Amino acid sequence: MATKAAEKVTAEGEKIEIDKSQLDSILAQQEEMKATIALLTKQTQRDAEKLEADDREKTEEKRLLQLVKKANEEAEELVEAHIDMGSLKSNKNLELNINGVQSIIPKGQTVTIPKKAKEIIDNAKEQQAIALGIQSKRAKEAEDAIAEERI
Incomplete structure (x- = not known):
């Protein structure tokens, strides 16, 4: 083939x-x-x-x-802060711990601290004010309930 x-x-x-x-x-x-x-x-x-x-x-x-x-650099920037003394029973210093770094800040004095520490202190004050507002509102509600004999 x-x-x-x-x-x-x-x-x-x-x-x-x-x-x-x-x-x-x-x-x-x-x-x-x-x-x-x-x-x-x-x-x-x-x-x-x-x-x-x-x-x-x-x-x-x-x-x-x-x-x-940039945020870390800004957080490390130094700013002035003043922490009120508070009551006589309160501690003379504010102890602050940020990521394992402890700082002791004297109360009643203007001091220079890192911006991140100031932000934490300011946030704590704001939260305390909110908590006191809620507490006052609940106390008023309780007083009103007692006055109206609901309790």
């Missing part, structure tokens, strides 16, 4: 003959190469997208780190 031969023209214009089985093999290899190229292209695109995502993440991390550094 004779195999059919295919004619092919080379770049120089020369004709060559190859068997059909050889041509089929070459065409199959070409298809495999196309599939491999497509797969490598997809992988390259995924890698490029991952690199872009990583770059965006690193950029965001750098931005957040700068914000944290």
Whole structure:
């Protein structure tokens, strides 16, 4: 049984003959190469997208780190503060612990302290005022209930 031969023209214009089985093999290899190229292209695109995502993440991390550094620098900035003496029974000093760093601040004096310590003291005063307001409101409600003989 004779195999059919295919004619092919080379770049120089020369004709060559190859068997059909050889041509089929070459065409199959070409298809495999196309599939491999497509797969490598997809992988390259995924890698490029991952690199872009990583770059965006690193950029965001750098931005957040700068914000944290700036906030820390501002928190370490020194400000003046005055803490009222309070009652005679209260301690003469205010003890403050921030992230394991303990500070003792004298009451009744104007002192220079880190801004973060001042913020904590101010927040504590605000919370105390809110608590006293709630306590006063509840005491008034109790007095009214007693006066109206609901209790």
